[in-house]
Amino acid sequence: STQAETFEFQAESRRLLQLMVHAIYSNKDTFLRELVSNASDALDKLRLESFRDKDLEVDTSDLHILIETDRQNRTLTVRDNGIGMSRDEVQELIGTIAKSGTAELLQQLKETNDGAAARELIGQFGLGFYASFMVADRVTLLTRRAGENTGTRWESTGEGTYTLETVDEAPQGTAVTLHLKAEDQEDSLLDYTDSATITDIVKRYSDFISWPIRMEVEHTDSEGGTTRQLETINSMKALWARPKEEVAEQEYHEFYKHISHDWNTPLETIHLRAEGTIEYQALLFVPSVAPFDLFTRDHKRGVQLYVKRVFIMDDCEELLPEYLRFVKGVVDAQDLSLNVSREILQQDRQIQMMRRRLVKKVLSTVKDMMSQDPDRYAKFWDQFGQVVKEGLLNDVDNRDQILEIASFESTHDPENRTTLREYVERMKEGQDSIYYITGSSRSKVENSPHIEAFRDKGVEVLLLTDPVDEMWVESVPEFDGTPFRSIAKGQVDLDEKDEDGEDGERAQREQEFSGVLSWMTTKLADDVKEVRLSSRLSTSPACVVSDSNDMGPTLEKMYRAMGH
Ligand code: ADP
Ligand code: MG
Numbered sequence: 001s002t003q004a005e006t007f008e009f010q011a012e013s014r015r016l017l018q019l020m021v022h023a024i025y026s027n028k029d030t031f032l033r034e035l036v037s038n039a040s041d042a043l044d045k046l047r048l049e050s051f052r053d054k055d056l057e058v059d060t061s062d063l064h065i066l067i068e069t070d071r072q073n074r075t076l077t078v079r080d081n082g083i084g085m086s087r088d089e090v091q092e093l094i095g096t097i098a099k100s101g102t103a104e105l106l107q108q109l110k111e112t113n114d115g116a117a118a119r120e121l122i123g124q125f126g127l128g129f130y131a132s133f134m135v136a137d138r139v140t141l142l143t144r145r146a147g148e149n150t151g152t153r154w155e156s157t158g159e160g161t162y163t164l165e166t167v168d169e170a171p172q173g174t175a176v177t178l179h180l181k182a183e184d185q186e187d188s189l190l191d192y193t194d195s196a197t198i199t200d201i202v203k204r205y206s207d208f209i210s211w212p213i214r215m216e217v218e219h220t221d222s223e224g225g226t227t228r229q230l231e232t233i234n235s236m237k238a239l240w241a242r243p244k245e246e247v248a249e250q251e252y253h254e255f256y257k258h259i260s261h262d263w264n265t266p267l268e269t270i271h272l273r274a275e276g277t278i279e280y281q282a283l284l285f286v287p288s289v290a291p292f293d294l295f296t297r298d299h300k301r302g303v304q305l306y307v308k309r310v311f312i313m314d315d316c317e318e319l320l321p322e323y324l325r326f327v328k329g330v331v332d333a334q335d336l337s338l339n340v341s342r343e344i345l346q347q348d349r350q351i352q353m354m355r356r357r358l359v360k361k362v363l364s365t366v367k368d369m370m371s372q373d374p375d376r377y378a379k380f381w382d383q384f385g386q387v388v389k390e391g392l393l394n395d396v397d398n399r400d401q402i403l404e405i406a407s408f409e410s411t412h413d414p415e416n417r418t419t420l421r422e423y424v425e426r427m428k429e430g431q432d433s434i435y436y437i438t439g440s441s442r443s444k445v446e447n448s449p450h451i452e453a454f455r456d457k458g459v460e461v462l463l464l465t466d467p468v469d470e471m472w473v474e475s476v477p478e479f480d481g482t483p484f485r486s487i488a489k490g491q492v493d494l495d496e497k498d499e500d501g502e503d504g505e506r507a508q509r510e511q512e513f514s515g516v517l518s519w520m521t522t523k524l525a526d527d528v529k530e531v532r533l534s535s536r537l538s539t540s541p542a543c544v545v546s547d548s549n550d551m552g553p554t555l556e557k558m559y560r561a562m563g564h
Contacts, residue, residue, distance in 0.1 A: 004153075004165040007091070017130055017158045029190070030263070031131040032198070033205035035078040035176055037258045038129060039065045040209045042082025042174060044311040046146055049083060051338070058146045058172065067202070067215040067233075069193040074180045076136075076192050081173035084145040087152040087166060094129060094141065094154055094162075128261065129176075133158040135192060136178035142167070143174040199233045205254050208239045210309065238309055240283035240330055244271050256285045259304060260328040264288050267380055270329075270365050274357065278350045282358060284329035286365070290383040294326060302328035305345075307336045318345040319355055323391035324362055326384050331358070363401045370405060370419070381407055381417065385466075392472035403479050409442055409463040411455065418462075420479045426460060433485035436462035438470045449542075450488045461487055509533060 009017065043063045050060050059081075068077040085093060132139045137157060144151035151170025156162035180192055190197050195217045202213055212232040219227050239247055239255045249269075256266045266285035273281045284303070293299045302325070305316040309332060319331055335350065345351050366388075370377040381388075391402045407417035412426065423434055435454060439445035445463050454461050464473065473484055510517075510533055520531040 002166045004155075004163040006161050006163050008161050009156075013130075014160050017133060017160075028134045029201045030205065031134050031178075032078070032192075032201050033254070033257065034128050034131045036065060036202065036206045036209060036213060037261075039078055039080035039082060039174070040206075040211055040258075042080050042084070043211045045083040046081075046173075048311065048313075049146065056147050064212045064214055065209070067198055067213065069195060069198065069215075071193045074182075074193060075177050076180060076198075077175055077177040079171075079173065079175040081171065082146075084148075084173050085143045085152065086145045086148060087164065089145065090141070090143060090152050090154050091164065130158075132176065132178055135180055137181050138179035140177040140179070141174065142170050142177075144170040144172050146172055202233050204250075206258070207234045208237060208251065208255050209234055209258070210236055210238060210311075212236060238306075238332070240271065240281045240332055241309070247271070252283075252285075255283070256328065259330065260285065260287065260302060262287055262289070262291070262328075266328075267376065268365055268369060270361060272361060274354075278353055279334040280331060280354055282329065282331045282354075282361075284327050284331075284358070284362065286327060286362075286380065286384075288379065288383070290326060290387075294387060299325060301325045304330045305340075306330060306332040307338050307340070308332070308334060310338060312336075312338070312340065313342070316345070318342075318348075318351050320358060320362070321355075321391065321395055323387055323389075323394060324359065326387060327362055359395070359398060360401070363398060363405060366405045367401070378407075378417070386468055389466065389468045389472055392476050393468075399476065400480070403476070408436075409465065410460055411446070411451070411463065412460045418460075423460060423462065424480070424482055427482075428459060431459065433483050434462065434479060435459060435485055435487050436464050436473065437487050438464045438473065441465055448488070454487060 008014075043065070046058065047060055047063065050056050050058055063081060066077075066079040068079065069075070070077075139156055139158070141154040142151060143154075151167045153165040153167050153170075154162055178192075192198065195215060198215060199217060202215075206213065213234045214230055214232050216228045217231045217233070219229060221227055239251060252269045252271075253265045256269070257263060260266075265288065267288040268286040270282070270284040270286075272284075291299075300315040301317055301320060301322075303316050303319045304314050305312045305319065316331070320327055331354065333350065333354070336348070340348070366377070366380065369380060385406070388402060389406060392399055392406075395402065403420055407419050408423075410418045410423065412418055412423075420434065427434075437445045437448060437450055439448065442463055442465055445451065445465065451461055464470070473486065477483060513533055517531050517533065521528075524531065
């Protein structure tokens, strides 16, 4: 074996570690969930890789997780015979936090002095492997990647540096050993060398893990002596295959945390079972907080595909459209081949049918939330509304459903958003359109001259301020028979229609101003198409409007910025 080399943690990792070491998170038991979760992922990966790569020489006959405790030395080891890591992988995966959003997280933490808020932020981010440092003052990881001859030993006290050493002898897979903090150092610390404590924690957080989690469990016999016996301490039952009535909410939540790597409880759980021509089970979750990378290009979609209980792939894009990319979960299909590849999935009719059904189910779940729990729905829309609206552009089949579950800011209420249905119900007699204005912020559009006459006459206007709004209003003509109409485009004159005699008066005024209007039209010929007399203004003297067929100003700006 080689000499151990010392490395520095990347700055961002170091700061997160500091937070960990100083135990900012209150529920310390969760470290075990993170280690077991990583071990389970590693076993999934090995099974998959050995399946795809027949030349890989590995024994996959007894894939499992083993938890070992040592009272004397106060250590706890979580061992798996999964995929393992190469030296480079250890350095890349354990030495850095590669997750996007770390920088933003730390920035937000810096701005927060409130401990509870900081906890919440970290919880949202998830700490994975680093959670070990909540309970350990030294962590050793010994690993050998499947197919490689030498192993790697990583060790750190979580204080800025770690060491790496190449070792000749290492079992394939990964063993993480925690050198537990002294109990008196942290009064909230349980005895993690006690097999009953560990059994409890595993049952609480990791019961559904599909691999056996084994441990030597202590039993007291009738004569009062203790015996130790190797046992599997989790039930290994796939949660999604169990009947809904039998699954406790807590179990759903722990499962969500395992697959999503999010420490918050989900906002909504969807458990469905399809029988008949195509058989599958799905367990989907709507998170309560949007991940930091929801709008980055490489954001992963959260649905895992299983076939008959066997993990096939993460991030299965074919199962849900892009605009539902925040949904996490598992879909387990009965009739697909274990060999399926992404290429096959794209054309598979079964998958397409499943996708249609899942999309409808997610949308209808949101609709139910809207009627049954408006506060929860409001939370949902705060977090994911912008993404869902992308569906108005791309998913024409479900457009009506999406419009039904959408809500928008409007001049009706400065505090609460309105649904389109509510807007239509409030429409004045004679009003035939849903009026909207787009722009970059509520205050900007509220102060726009376009809105004056509408305000004066008490006509409600939707205030569309998300970038995506500018796009969908171009392609969605109406909601349930009522057309959308921009108040910043074309001729929107509120009076003409409903008030008799206006036309005559207007013609007279136009006559009166015709000289000025044609003079202005000539003067401004390079900049505008036409100068018109308007009844839409009450205090501003003039405003610029687009032609009905033109792009809105925000869209125009966007195209210009893109170089069109
Ligand atoms: P996450 O699981 O969210 O990716 P973690 O901090 O828990 O974040 O782990 C970081 C990465 O380290 C994992 O994605 C995985 O690639 C690697 N890793 C951690 N534990 C193991 C393990 N037991 N076997 C193989 N790889 C592991
Ligand atoms: Mg993890």
